[in-house]
Amino acid sequence: MKMERKLPLRDAWVICFILGVVMLNYPFLHIFNKDVFIFGIPLTILYFYIGWPFSIFIIYLFSIYIGRHSDQDSSENNSQGGAT
DSSP: OOOOOSSOHHHHHHHHHHHHHHHTSHHHHHHHOSSOEETTEEHHHHHHHHHHHHHHHHHHHHHHHHHHHHHHHHHHHHHHHTTO
């Protein structure tokens, strides 16, 4: 018996895209656009250099998670397909 996913794959990728767009939009850029320097680097630049790789890492983890579950689903379908 195949379990239904709570969030379809396409919807999850759309959510990741929207979160990325929000991260690069006015409200978040305004929050980090301060005259603050950390180790001599402006806060806005740190936001980009830390936020961008972090978002890529989250998408990487998401794709690994989806890949594992799709492999399990395909192996379950193959094993059930011959039993009919």
